[in-house]
Amino acid sequence: MSERAQTASAQRSSGGLLATAARYGIWVVLAALLLTLPRIFSSSFTFTMLSLMGISIIFALSYNMLLGQTGMLSFGHAVYYGLGGFLVVHAMNTVTKYSLPIPLPLMPLVGGVAGLFFGVVFGSVSTRRGGTAFAMISLGLGELVASSALILRSFFGGEEGITTNRTKLLRIFDWNFGSQIQIYYLIAFWCLVCVIAMYALTRTPFGRMCNAVRENFERAEFVGYNSQLVRFFAFCLSGFFAGIAGGLAAINFEIVNSGYVGAEQSGSVLLAAYIGGIGFFGGPIIGAILVTWLQVMLSDITEVWQLYFGLLFVGMVMFAPFGISGLLMMHAPLWRARVLWRLVPAYLLALAAGLVMLTGASLVIEMAYHLSTKAADGPMMSFMRVAFSVHSLLPWLMAAVLLIGGYFFFRSSWPYVEGAWHDALMKARERGSAV
Amino acid sequence: MSAIELSGVTKNFGPTEIIRGVDLSVRDGERHAMIGPNGAGKSTLFNLISGRLTPTAGAIRLKGEEITGLRPYEINRRGLSRSFQVTNIFPRLSVWENVRCAVLWSMGYKYSFWHNVDSLADVAERTESILRQINLLERRHFSAGVLTYAEQRALEIGITVGGGAEIILLDEPTAGMSVAEAEHAVALIRKLSEGRTLLIIEHDMSVVFNLADRISVLVYGKVIASDEPAKIKANQAVQEAYLGVAA
Ligand SMILES: Nc1ncnc2c1ncn2[C@@H]1O[C@H](COP(=O)(O)OP(=O)(O)OP(=O)(O)O)[C@@H](O)[C@H]1O
Ligand SMILES: [Mg+2]
Numbered sequence: 001m002s003e004r005a006q007t008a009s010a011q012r013s014s015g016g017l018l019a020t021a022a023r024y025g026i027w028v029v030l031a032a033l034l035l036t037l038p039r040i041f042s043s044s045f046t047f048t049m050l051s052l053m054g055i056s057i058i059f060a061l062s063y064n065m066l067l068g069q070t071g072m073l074s075f076g077h078a079v080y081y082g083l084g085g086f087l088v089v090h091a092m093n094t095v096t097k098y099s100l101p102i103p104l105p106l107m108p109l110v111g112g113v114a115g116l117f118f119g120v121v122f123g124s125v126s127t128r129r130g131g132t133a134f135a136m137i138s139l140g141l142g143e144l145v146a147s148s149a150l151i152l153r154s155f156f157g158g159e160e161g162i163t164t165n166r167t168k169l170l171r172i173f174d175w176n177f178g179s180q181i182q183i184y185y186l187i188a189f190w191c192l193v194c195v196i197a198m199y200a201l202t203r204t205p206f207g208r209m210c211n212a213v214r215e216n217f218e219r220a221e222f223v224g225y226n227s228q229l230v231r232f233f234a235f236c237l238s239g240f241f242a243g244i245a246g247g248l249a250a251i252n253f254e255i256v257n258s259g260y261v262g263a264e265q266s267g268s269v270l271l272a273a274y275i276g277g278i279g280f281f282g283g284p285i286i287g288a289i290l291v292t293w294l295q296v297m298l299s300d301i302t303e304v305w306q307l308y309f310g311l312l313f314v315g316m317v318m319f320a321p322f323g324i325s326g327l328l329m330m331h332a333p334l335w336r337a338r339v340l341w342r343l344v345p346a347y348l349l350a351l352a353a354g355l356v357m358l359t360g361a362s363l364v365i366e367m368a369y370h371l372s373t374k375a376a377d378g379p380m381m382s383f384m385r386v387a388f389s390v391h392s393l394l395p396w397l398m399a400a401v402l403l404i405g406g407y408f409f410f411r412s413s414w415p416y417v418e419g420a421w422h423d424a425l426m427k428a429r430e431r432g433s434a435v
Numbered sequence: 436m437s438a439i440e441l442s443g444v445t446k447n448f449g450p451t452e453i454i455r456g457v458d459l460s461v462r463d464g465e466r467h468a469m470i471g472p473n474g475a476g477k478s479t480l481f482n483l484i485s486g487r488l489t490p491t492a493g494a495i496r497l498k499g500e501e502i503t504g505l506r507p508y509e510i511n512r513r514g515l516s517r518s519f520q521v522t523n524i525f526p527r528l529s530v531w532e533n534v535r536c537a538v539l540w541s542m543g544y545k546y547s548f549w550h551n552v553d554s555l556a557d558v559a560e561r562t563e564s565i566l567r568q569i570n571l572l573e574r575r576h577f578s579a580g581v582l583t584y585a586e587q588r589a590l591e592i593g594i595t596v597g598g599g600a601e602i603i604l605l606d607e608p609t610a611g612m613s614v615a616e617a618e619h620a621v622a623l624i625r626k627l628s629e630g631r632t633l634l635i636i637e638h639d640m641s642v643v644f645n646l647a648d649r650i651s652v653l654v655y656g657k658v659i660a661s662d663e664p665a666k667i668k669a670n671q672a673v674q675e676a677y678l679g680v681a682a
Contacts, residue, residue, distance in 0.1 A: 205544040205552050212536045215525040221507040222485065222517060223598055224540030233546060 027196055034188040038181055047180040053292045054184075054191035055248045060272040060284035061198050062241035067270070068278035069202060070234040071214030072127075073135045076142025077242055077269050082261030083118050083145070084111030084243025085250035086156060089164045092251075096168040104169045104177050108190050108247040115243020116236055123235035128228055130217055142266055149258035161257025164250070177251075187248050194241055199281055201237065210234050268295075271309070275316050277323020286324050304369050308362070337428035346413070346420035353410035359384075360402030367395060436499050438463045438602050438632040439484060439515075444493030446476075446483055453479050455656035456493070461602075463498075466633040468647035470640075472676075476656045477636045478520050481606050484634075485517040486510040497602070512540070516600035520607045520636070522587045524594060526580035530571050533579045533590055535562045537597025562597075569593040569623065585616045592623065602632045609639060621646060644668075652676070 038047060059081055066072040091110040095102050126137040149156040156162070166183075167176045175182050201207045209230050212220045217227040250256045259265065268291065276287020294312075298305035320327050334340045363383055367390045370381045379391040388395050439461040446454035453476045461467045469477050482488040484495055486507040495503045502510050525533050535552070538561050544550060552558070566572040569589040574582065579590055592608055608624060609617040621642050624635070637643050643650060644664045651661040654676045660667055667673055 200551075201548055203551050203553060204548045205539045205550055205555075206546045206548040208532065208552050209536065209539065209546070211528060211532070212525050215527055216523065218487075218507075219523050219525060219594070220536070222511055222523075223537040223594065224508050224511045225546075226506070226508050230546070233548075237548075 027192070030195070031192055034192060037188075038184055044180050047184045049293070049296055051180065051184045051187045051252055052296065053289050054187040055245050055252065056269075056272060056288035056292045057191055057285050058194045058241055058248070059245035059269050060276065060288040061195060061281075062238045062245060063269045064273045064278055064281075064284040065198065065201070065210070065234055065238040065241070067273055068280075068283070069207065069214065070210040070231060071217075072130065072231060072234070073138075074266070075135060075139040075263070075270070076145070076266050077138075077238075078261050078263070078265035079122065079142055079145045080115040080118055080239035080242035081246035081249070081265065081269075082149075082256070084115040084246030085256040085260045086162070086246075087111060087114035087243075088247035088250045089162050089256045090155075092164045092166065092169065093162075095170075096165065101170050103172045104166055104251065105172070105186055105189070107169075107251060108244045111243040111245075111247020111250070112240045113243065115246065116240040118243075119236040119239025123232050123239065127231040127235050130213075130227070130231060134231075142261070142263060146258060146262045149261050156258060157256075159257070161255050161259075163255045166251050166254055183252055187252065190244060190248055194244060195285070198241060202281060206230070206233065271313050275313060275323055277325030277327075279322050280325040280329060283323050283325035286328075290324070302362075302366065304365060307365060311361075334424050334428060337424075337431060339424040339427045339431075342424040342427065343417070343420045346416040350410060350413045350417050353406055353413045355406075356402055357406030357410055360399050360404070360406050363395065363399035364403065367399065436463060437461060437496070438465075438498060439634065440496040440499075441480075441484070442494050442496075444480075444483060444490045444495060446479055446488060447491045452491075453656050454483065454490070457653070457656070457658050459651055459658050459661060461632060461634050462649070464630070464632055465648040466628055466635070466646055468643045468650045469634060469636045469653055470638070470643055470650060471653035475653045477653050478606055480653065481517060481604050481634075481636065484510075485515060485604060511598065511600070514600050515602040515604065516595050516598055517604035518591045518595040518606055518608060520610065522584075522591050524579045524587060524590055527578055529575060530577055530579055530582065530590060531562060531566065531575040534565050534593050534597050537594040538562050538565070541598035541600075561599075565593050565597055568627065570619075585612050585620075588612060589620065589623070592620070592627070596627050600631070603628055603634070605633070605635045607636050607638065609637065609642060617642070 037050060041050075059077075062080075063074070063077050066074050066077070088107050088111040092104070092107055094100070095107075122141050126134055126141060129137075150158065167178045169177075177183055177186065202210075209220060209225050212223075212225070213227045213230045217231075220227050220230070246260060249260070272287040272291040273284040274287065275291060276285065277283030291309075294309060295305070298308055302308070316323060322329075331340060331343075334343070366383055367381070370377075370390050374381070379389040380387060381390055382388070383395075437460040439459070441457050441459040444454055444457045444459075445452060457480065459480075469480070471477050479488065483490050486502070486505050486509065489504050493503070494501055497510065497513055497515055500513070502513065505513075525536060528536070535558060538558055539545075539552075542555075542558055542561065544552075544555065544558070563572065566575055569592060571582075571586060571589060571593065574586065579587065582590065588608060588611070592605065595605065596603060605624065609620045612620060617639065624633070625646060635646070637646075647664055649662060650664055650667045652659050652667065652670075652673050659676060660670045660673050662670065
């Protein structure tokens with residue numbers, strides 16, 4: 001071997017080592033993070049929140065196997081989540097009744113198998129066609145299952161749903177899973193396993209061909225692949241992971257009802273994936289975390305939280321169609337070129353303007369809501385701890401000033417943002433970065 | 436045995452008969468050109484052979500086996516691969532991935548979800564060799580959608596030959612290229628079709644007479660002649676129907 005070839009191969013193997021470390025390192029870091037999170041925020045409220053996030057992450061990633069990876073827009077993904085949940089509750093109750101030696105941590109697998117099973121059954125119909133036909137069929141199947149949930153009472157338990165008790169199963173390590181922290185660890189474990197599995201799947205020949213089918217399903221057929229089968233497999237696997245998520249939710253809440261399979265659940269996973277960004281593997285993770293957080297926090301602050309949520313979604317679709325992960329990735333080259341900080345002042349300015357606008361908008365929304373639905377409580381309400389009467393002119397004027405002023409403030413801050421971008425790019429190019 | 440054999444193939448779109456009883460034989464290992472005026476039905480014939488369309492009547496055989504009515508992927512797996520007149524690639528995938536997608540099935544990885552696609556040495560080797568041949572190795576990290584037109588045409592060919600099919604169908608591979616680009620493409624096609632069967636639709640007569648072992652002339656949905664280049668040149672009917680217009 002020549003000297004040059006030797007150094008080249010040495011470089012390659014050290015590069016290989018680094019690459020391996022980078023490849024597996026991230027999962028180790030993630031595992032460590034999941035283990036330490038409850039120590040940093042040790043309130044039962046956070047355990048609950050983190051548990052919900054974990055479930056939501058699995059669900060959103062499973063959804064993105066369809067939408068982001070394979071290009072299939074589903075309006076009925078809750079079907080597999082919900083049926084997974086129902087099967088897990090029934091399985092838990094059966095296991096308890098007959099004292100079968102199956103511990104709780106294995107129960108999510110029942111949900112996965114249920115999701116897979118219904119994925120096979122419904123997928124064999126719905127994945128024959130892609131595009132709009134698939135979307136419509138998924139909507140129809142969602143409605144079908146949701147209405148069945150109210151009719152087939154013995155299985156779905158009607159409006160009340162079906163309850164279970166997670167502490168009555170076979171114990172291992174003396175954990176009875178009565179406390180939220182133990183449930184958190186259970187969910188964190190499954191979340192990590194599922195995230196790794198779903199990520200690994202994107203790196204396989206099958207995962208790559210999902211992308212090919214998304215891009216151009218016809219061409220995929222001319223290089224030997226049956227696009228319909230690719231869609232079908234993706235659908236089944238996605239059902240499997242959705243079922244695990246649903247099973248974890250059932251364990252977490254110890255109750256399942258028709259809401260699990262309903263349109264609202266299907267819609268919320270679509271929003272989470274989309275807001276996070278469907279173009280990157282990590283996008284739906286970000287979306288799931290944010291949406292769960294918003295759902296918990298906003299619903300505490302305001303009763304019309306869904307309206308804000310809707311506004312956020314519309315805003316994302318209009319101004320950031322690649323989601324939060326898309327926005328982040330847009331900044332990655334600047335970060336690498338060490339010029340990202342140059343954007344900070346302009347961004348702070350725009351953020352301030354945005355907050356002014358948001359305050360105005362939310363004042364209008366809250367006052368309108370108070371006027372229309374809480375008239376019986378009298379005209380007094382409070383906003384940001386300030387009490388006032390919705391019948392007086394001043395707060396309305398204030399809101400209008402904030403909203404309109406904020407808008408113009410934002411508009412005039414935008415050239416600074418563009419200018420800062422321009423400067424940062426120039427600086428990066430000066431330093432020889434390919435941006 | 437013929438590589439491709441069409442007998443009495445017709446295709447109607449609604450009431451109009453576009454392919455009107457085509458008999459055609461492409462011999463094993465030859466370079467066969469298909470010429471004919473615009474709208475004669477050449478691309479439609481390709482669509483019929485490759486399974487994009489099903490014939491209204493007639494039979495199509497591949498290496499002696501009937502393939503009429505099979506799906507495109509089934510025909511592809513039997514050793515036929517085609518390119519498209521209108522570039523048909525995976526626009527948001529990288530150039531590398533475009534070619535790799537074309538390589539995977541034929542190397543036996545199929546729907547595998549237990550292999551890491553990035554560590555398949557044989558796949559990487561084949562992908563790289565094809566990219567080198569179509570001169571796109573340098574551009575492998577770019578999205579296919581941002582390539583120049585000529586580069587996309589080259590990629591189209593790369594995807595077509597990626598699976599190593601024995602029978603290659605190329606639909607106007609040089610259309611829209613500059614003279615230099617077309618020359619390069621023809622040299623490439625000549626090399627890539629070495630030891631394979633090639634059926635190529637081409638409007639440029641110099642390319643056709645230069646490349647083809649045999650030529651078929653399709654006019655108004657019918658093959659009016661199928662012969663060696665010299666005989667096609669001399670053929671009275673062809674001159675009247677087609678070459679006469681060009682000459
Ligand atoms: N899917 C279709 N539906 C209806 N008509 C079609 C369809 N595809 C092709 N045709 C018609 O069939 C005829 C032949 O088209 P085709 O594309 O096969 O011609 P061609 O010989 O490839 O022409 P060109 O040299 O311009 O590429 C045209 O008149 C076209 O309009
Ligand atoms: Mg054509």
